[in-house]
Amino acid sequence: MxxxxxxxxxxxxxxxxxxDKPNYKYDGDAIAVGDVIGLIEVMKTFNEVKAELAGKIKxxxxxxxxxxxxxxxxxxxx
Amino acid sequence: MxxxxxLIANRGEIAVRIIRxxxxxxxxxxxxxxxxxxxxxxxxMADEAVNIGPPHAAKSYLNIANxxxxxxxxGADAVxxxxxxxxxxxxxxxxxxxxxxxxxxxxxxxIRTMGDKVAARNAAKAAGVPYVPGSDGRIDDLHEALALAGxxxxxxxxxxxxGGGGRGIRIAQNxxxxxxxxxxxxxxxxxxxxxxxxxxxxxxxxxxxxxVQILGDGKRAIHCFxxxxxxxxRRQKVxxxxxxxxxxxxxxxxxxxxxxGLAEAVNYSGAGTLEYLYDDKTQEFYFIxxxxxxxxxxxxxxxxxxxxxxxxxxxxxxxxxxRFEQSxxxxxxxxxxxxxxxxxxxxxxxxxxxTITTLKVPDGTGTRFDTMLFEGYQVPxxxxxxLGKLIVWAETRAEAIALMARALNDLEVGxxxxxxxxxxxxxxxxxVQSANFHTRWLEPWLEKNAGxxxx
Numbered sequence: 001m002x003x004x005x006x007x008x009x010x011x012x013x014x015x016x017x018x019x020d021k022p023n024y025k026y027d028g029d030a031i032a033v034g035d036v037i038g039l040i041e042v043m044k045t046f047n048e049v050k051a052e053l054a055g056k057i058k059x060x061x062x063x064x065x066x067x068x069x070x071x072x073x074x075x076x077x078x
Numbered sequence: 079m080x081x082x083x084x085l086i087a088n089r090g091e092i093a094v095r096i097i098r099x100x101x102x103x104x105x106x107x108x109x110x111x112x113x114x115x116x117x118x119x120x121x122x123m124a125d126e127a128v129n130i131g132p133p134h135a136a137k138s139y140l141n142i143a144n145x146x147x148x149x150x151x152x153g154a155d156a157v158x159x160x161x162x163x164x165x166x167x168x169x170x171x172x173x174x175x176x177x178x179x180x181x182x183x184x185x186x187x188x189i190r191t192m193g194d195k196v197a198a199r200n201a202a203k204a205a206g207v208p209y210v211p212g213s214d215g216r217i218d219d220l221h222e223a224l225a226l227a228g229x230x231x232x233x234x235x236x237x238x239x240x241g242g243g244g245r246g247i248r249i250a251q252n253x254x255x256x257x258x259x260x261x262x263x264x265x266x267x268x269x270x271x272x273x274x275x276x277x278x279x280x281x282x283x284x285x286x287x288x289x290v291q292i293l294g295d296g297k298r299a300i301h302c303f304x305x306x307x308x309x310x311x312r313r314q315k316v317x318x319x320x321x322x323x324x325x326x327x328x329x330x331x332x333x334x335x336x337x338x339g340l341a342e343a344v345n346y347s348g349a350g351t352l353e354y355l356y357d358d359k360t361q362e363f364y365f366i367x368x369x370x371x372x373x374x375x376x377x378x379x380x381x382x383x384x385x386x387x388x389x390x391x392x393x394x395x396x397x398x399x400x401r402f403e404q405s406x407x408x409x410x411x412x413x414x415x416x417x418x419x420x421x422x423x424x425x426x427x428x429x430x431x432x433t434i435t436t437l438k439v440p441d442g443t444g445t446r447f448d449t450m451l452f453e454g455y456q457v458p459x460x461x462x463x464x465l466g467k468l469i470v471w472a473e474t475r476a477e478a479i480a481l482m483a484r485a486l487n488d489l490e491v492g493x494x495x496x497x498x499x500x501x502x503x504x505x506x507x508x509x510v511q512s513a514n515f516h517t518r519w520l521e522p523w524l525e526k527n528a529g530x531x532x533x
Contacts, residue, residue: 009459010431010459011431011459012459012460041459041460042429042431042459043420043429043431043460043461044429044461044463067133067460
């Protein structure tokens, strides 16, 4: 089964730590367990989304600033 | 010309509150909403609703162009901004007026003046309102600093002019410490920020947060007494009261008079709140800032004065002069409001959006619950965690606290964790019951009582 990173919370997904900063990760990046891949904003609080598996990012399914549900796929991994 | 159709540029409980006020005045309502709020109570209650964009607030509730377009499309002749979002955005107030509508609030210029810390401080100074004593600008000279420190009084805060976010702050308890810390602070500021300039500000220890509600029509202003909001967590108010239990009558009169003076000095129009720090020990109060909008905790003022503040601000925006003389405003009894938030107090207040499975609301004399909840409502994760405000009124403060405890027991919000257990504990606390608190009281209390905050 293909590996995925799911949103742990409902909220707004952000790919970068601040509007003027680069993305945490890009398509094709290798990731280790515990790497931050984005933020979820829930009721004005920001929560880091961390990789629970090591591997390589195939692509981001969720866009920056996209509203997401808990359990929704954020990232497809190779 | 009176307002005939009001657009509400907000959401949640305050949108519901504004619709109720408009209805009472025979005014039609237009509720703008994001895609996440299609099923909200405010949308259901309003005469018309317009979708103004995606869930993200920057694309909907903060989108000035879309809100103005919605107002024009529905023929609204006024806009109420509520609190938060665009409520204190001078550019929004200007845009509403430029589009030929009325803004339910002060002019863009008044928002600009009172929204700027230095300008507001200068306005306070000109109106003779006391503010936190300090250097009125940066200090580069040690001798000048020593003379000023003696005048301001101790303890005193030394802040780096180029610092920020709490960095570069030192506190001196007396002149001896000050003489020692001042050169150190200057050298450190120079090393850390490339600028040795410093500011001085008096430290107000164990201050209470006390604020005065005012109403103005651009010519004249009145006050509706004070609220005390000293119970705060991370600078967010948690429990609010009117009147303050700590204020002697003579200080109350002085405080409220100063607020009216400042409001009149800036020709204030609408509802506004002047926030102060109050020092029990010296009975001195210091102006901090003015909020140029309706506030979350306005209901406690309504409960003790019988004045509907939201209706009054709509009437004023419609061109009516103030309907009250100061002598018409009387306070009676004591009111308390607690904020019911979608947060789990047992887990460091983590946000808790989700579906409301059951809702039981307390009622009876002196009990009010301002909310946007209904059974089956899905609390979206995109906005503030405020679900509702439980407000009680009784003849005395002790009776109000007892009523609050009973009302909290009767309040049932099923499906998600809320801050109700926190308020139940606070209502039983001896310090809360004797109003023995200040703005830094709640956070240590939360640490001490973490084990009892089981939801």
